[in-house]
Amino acid sequence: MTCSRRSFLTAAALALSAAAGRPAAAEAEKPVLKFKDGKFRILQFTDLHTAYNDEEEVGKSAKTVQRVGEMLAKEKPDFAVLTGDLVTKEVDLLSGGLAAAWENITRPFDEAGVPFAIAFGNHDHERQATMPEQLAMIDRAKMNLTYSADPTHPGAGTCWLPVLGADGNEAARLWCFDSQSYPTIPDMGTYAWISYEQIEWYRAESAKAEASVGHPIPGLAFFHIPLPEIWKVHNAEAATGTIGEPPCPPDLNSGLFTAMIERGDILGVFFGHDHDDDYAALYKGIALVYGRKTGFGSYGDMGLERGGRIIELTEGKPGFDTYISVPQGEELSWSHWK
Ligand SMILES: [Fe+2]
Numbered sequence: 058m059t060c061s062r063r064s065f066l067t068a069a070a071l072a073l074s075a076a077a078g079r080p081a082a083a084e085a086e087k088p089v090l091k092f093k094d095g096k097f098r099i100l101q102f103t104d105l106h107t108a109y110n111d112e113e114e115v116g117k118s119a120k121t122v123q124r125v126g127e128m129l130a131k132e133k134p135d136f137a138v139l140t141g142d143l144v145t146k147e148v149d150l151l152s153g154g155l156a157a158a159w160e161n162i163t164r165p166f167d168e169a170g171v172p173f174a175i176a177f178g179n180h181d182h183e184r185q186a187t188m189p190e191q192l193a194m195i196d197r198a199k200m201n202l203t204y205s206a207d208p209t210h211p212g213a214g215t216c217w218l219p220v221l222g223a224d225g226n227e228a229a230r231l232w233c234f235d236s237q238s239y240p241t242i243p244d245m246g247t248y249a250w251i252s253y254e255q256i257e258w259y260r261a262e263s264a265k266a267e268a269s270v271g272h273p274i275p276g277l278a279f280f281h282i283p284l285p286e287i288w289k290v291h292n293a294e295a296a297t298g299t300i301g302e303p304p305c306p307p308d309l310n311s312g313l314f315t316a317m318i319e320r321g322d323i324l325g326v327f328f329g330h331d332h333d334d335d336y337a338a339l340y341k342g343i344a345l346v347y348g349r350k351t352g353f354g355s356y357g358d359m360g361l362e363r364g365g366r367i368i369e370l371t372e373g374k375p376g377f378d379t380y381i382s383v384p385q386g387e388e389l390s391w392s393h394w395k
Contacts, residue, residue, distance in 0.1 A: 087202055088172040090136055090220045092228055092372040097220050099231075100134035100171075100382070101279070101366040103329030103347075104178070106354035107158060108146030115150055117353040118161065121363070124351060126165040127384055128365050136202075136220075137171050137365075138233070140329040140348055141178020141281030145355065147185075155186055156194045163198035174203040174233050177212055178281035178329060179248060182238035188213035203233065207258055212237050215255050217262060217276075222372050229370055230266065230274045230322070232259065234313075236282040246308025248282050256316050263320040273322035275375045277368065283328040283345070285310040290338035290345055297391045298347070298381070301333025301359040317343060324376060325393060327368070332357040335366075335381060337391040344393040349381045 090097070102125060107118035129137065144158045151157050166173045175195055177188060184191060192213040195201050206216040212235030222228030237249035266274045285306045290296055317323040318341060325344030332355065337346040348366045350357050357363075364383035371377075376394030380387045 092222050095372045097370040098134045099368040100132050100137045101327055101348040102351040103140040104142040104350045105352035106145045108354055109148040109151035110146045121352040122161050124363050129169040129171050137173040138279045139175045140279050141176050142180045145180035159194040166200040167198050172200045172202050176233045176280045177235045179238035210255050211252050228372050230276040232276055232278040234280040236280040248307045250307040250309050250311040251313045256313050260316050263322050275324055276322045278323055278326045282330050284314050286314045286340055290340050296336035296338040298336030298389045302331055304331050333359045
């Protein structure tokens with residue numbers, strides 16, 4: 058964030074920023090997230106898999122962007138989150154290249170006036186641009202709230218966003234993590250793990266928030282690659298929804314779930330990555346939840362209608378209601394209340 062932009066902070070955002078040490082997302086030219094009539098509705102999109110390397114992919118990408126717009130019009134959420142694998146192949150056939158590919162994804166949110174954040178997926182890391190460069194492309198959208206809280210973190214876009222309550226104080230917190238891509242150390246499995254730096258940052262920010270208000274602030278976390286704990290609930294007894302393929306978390310467990318348990322503030326963790334899974338389950342008091350694949354590109358063999366997941370928070374009540382939303386209706390309602 059630049060100094061000149063900081064000068065546009067609203068009074069409420071300034072107070073919150075001062076209390077929590079949070080930088081960019083509360084800037085006045087950016088929307089502020091707030092409960093409305095005691096509710097806050099989030100629409101999760103995942104695995105858009107837009108690509109512009111052949112004509113078929115170009116066609117699927119157009120359909121995907123259209124579906125995002127349809128879902129925003131149907132649900133009119135207060136906020137949307139995209140949990141990765143968004144621009145997943147090369148963009149040779151798109152005039153304007155990678156920036157235009159990101160603009161195609163962000164345009165429906167600007168048109169609908171819905172603030173959004175992005176958590177990058179492993180395929181987003183394969184583009185011919187760094188993650189900070191791609192985040193800068195995304196930040197051209199006026200509705201974008203994604204920022205990098207600490208530029209030394211791997212990838213980009215690991216951050217938190219406050220949701221204000223009726224009294225103007227932070228009533229809930231949304232956490233986004235870049236779950237990165239592939240291990241740089243040989244023979245450590247297919248997928249990378251969330252780094253110790255990111256986990257240490259989460260622990261410190263969470264503790265600061267609790268110290269400032271006297272209790273943990275209820276939070277939701279969003280990222281692409283599921284946590285290794287997903288294996289504990291990958292069965293019909295635990296899960297509500299589609300179990301269509303084995304999960305692909307990292308082989309190694311860097312401890313984010315344990316940190317969340319110790320901090321006691323996270324109600325649920327929301328992923329993408331495994332296109333044929335869309336279930337919700339509870340593990341040791343934290344919900345582990347897949348989104349519904351949104352994009353028409355890439356695999357998806359279960360015949361699942363492309364859509365998104367609604368997550369509805371209620372101010373003052375720790376928990377949430379959730380369901381899968383598709384153009385034709387709603388599926389798989391599930392709730393987690395503490
Ligand atoms: Fe994917």
